[in-house]
Amino acid sequence: MVDKQDLTTLNRPDPLCKRCGENPSTHRIRSEQVCQKCFGQYITTKAVKRIETYRVRGSAKVARKLLLPLSFGASSASLVHILDRHLQGQYDRMNRVTYELYIVHIDLDIDDEDRETSSMLLEKYKARYPRHTYSSIGLEEVLNLQIIDWNNLGLPHPPSTDPQKPGMERLKVLIRSIPSTTSRVDIISTLLSRLLVEAARTSGCECILFGDSTTRLAEKTLTETAKGRGFSLPWQVSDGMSPYGIGFSYPLRDVLKQELLSFCSLTTPPLTDLIIYQEPSSHVSSSSKLTTIDDLMTQYFQSVEENYPSIVANVVRTSSKLKPLSMDGTAACGLCGLPVEEGTDGIFGWGGDQNPDARPARENEHHGILCYGCSRSING
């Protein structure tokens, strides 16, 4: 991780903050040299402004419930911190708050030991930000969702085949049966968002506040495009109502990843011990070879962000202009649940699939509706 603080203090002739003119400048906001305080304010304002545009019309008497997915990454940790301070501010001023946070960690760990670590970490959050409701849900819970018809997805090993086995075991079998690492990562993140939406629904949250930074949204734009999920971009990068009837919001959409990383070290106390830093790909394979599309895009945008931060932001602005089509004549994808237009489901039978003879044998069997992206990940 590059520390901007060191870089800027070394080669800066003018040591004073460009914004307040009082403190020495330690950080950079695009082309401006600013002090620590102004930098923190800048990040906070960016996020809070987004939240405030999303305020309820009419009765603000009842606080709205918003779900915040916590991955223990720098972004969601920052979002928890910023919104906690924001709520504290509301409370101090008006003795009430306009929204409440339901903070949910979806546990992707397979080993009991790792699960122990993450529940301990969650306890740290509870201790530091006690105002909110917390919950940890294991990914295997997704197998209990009634909304997914597991037998109808064309999976080689539907998890329902041995119902007596523990959920974790069945999930492992399911994930292992997916043909490639990219597809596995894709399916896991799809299941994760279904679980989040269901958690929002059952807990009465009207909206999910995702912690994605500008950089992450740019990565997502290209990742989803590369996975054949271009059709889903309007819901993956824009604020608005999702087809699930739950709002999606990205309050950190105007903050770069690197800016969030810097932010985490200047709160008091720093957020650093609340965060699990993950090097892309390090956990998947020992070699430095990029193994998934997600890793590839993470690495790509890391370098673009360094030199061309505005281009990163422009990618997100661009993909955010895509508008969802009307839901008429659509059916929900059996796995991701997003609307699929009639006749456009699956990876077969479109312009780019020219010849039935070219298909590997297995996939001709009949199953329910799948979107192109889900079908690609299941069928390879």
Next chain:
Amino acid sequence: MSPALCAMCRASRALIIRPKNHQKLCKACFIAIFEAEIHHTITSTNLFSPGDRIAIGASGGKDSTVLASVLKTLNERYNYGLDLVLLSIDEGIKGYRDDSLETVKRNAVQYGMPLKIVGYDELYGWTMDQVVETIGKKGNCTYCGVFRRQALDRGAKMLGIKHVVTGHNADDVAETILMNLLRGDLPRLARSTNIITGDEMSEVKRSKPLKYAYEKEIVLYAHHKKLDYFSTECIYSPEAFRGSARSLIKNLERVRPSAILDVVRSGEDMARLVPEEVTGISQCKSQKISLSNADGGDEGAGGCGSSNGRSSGGEMAEMEKKLQQDEEAAGREVEITSVSSHANGQRHDRIGGKSHLRSRAQGDTGRKLLRQTLGTCKRCGYMSSQEICKACVLLDGLNKNRPKMEIEIDVEDEESSTLRRRMEGIALAAG
């Protein structure tokens, strides 16, 4: 270890792993399926009608050579009833096209197709060598690029042909989609996904029958069919955005072979999500056929010939600078714009008249979507968003600098009238 059998015929030995899906095939089955897929693309998009005269944009490279070979095969096998012609452009750079034009000439004999080579001098009154002589080496890429964009269409018009097919493949299309995401150009992204570009307004339509064919499979096909093509590394370094997109596509293919096809599919789906206020094209109109290459840059870049291409990276740095200035300017304004919710209701305020189709949003930084009117160049009749197209503007500049020894009437009028005369001649030939 017994040799694997071909997954299709299950009789011959599998010798080829298909780049597209890693299926193991024998040579005959690979060739058969490669051709069958292009046949499928052609028939499912109703690309041709019997009796059509089709110009194949031929550079002597692998893509256009494979395209010519496959089209000849399919035309005979399925009785398309097409009249196929090879059309090559000679930029007029001494030595540069010699080898590739020789290849095209051999192809013409091998495939029994008529060949027409059109020079920049014929089309524009200038060879690239003359351009370089006049303006120097710096900046001549601009000329070459702008001239090239129109050259095939102008050449086809000279031949009275209304449909040019090019060798753009799935890799090119995928690359263009990613490139336009990176540079924030949704209208172009939408256009590039269409198999046909150009509509009733443009006299020459263009299409890419190899749109779904992987570059690696094109190379394999050329190899196994022992096609005679000119293989040379393109000495033109692609602009930064395209170069960036190109290496992404290569890496994606390595991670997941289907990714190229998946990007193309995403692009097709996303094209329909681009709102009207961005494209300026009403959704109910032209789902399939889109505006053409008027402003260029939609298609993969070709070689330029002059080795002093612009420094790559410069383009991205330039855009970064412009975006930053816009951001700073916007930051100084009072923020009035709030997060726009998904507005329903399409706007249908089309500008009346056939010749006014609104086109791309240019220099768009998100806040304001500038609209352009797409019409035709007053000078040459080629599609253009400006009154005078880029090529004609450049020609004006060149002609002002034309050395004195040439007979000097009013240079500007002379040139444009030659061009007009030529265009009229073409119109007659076409009619």
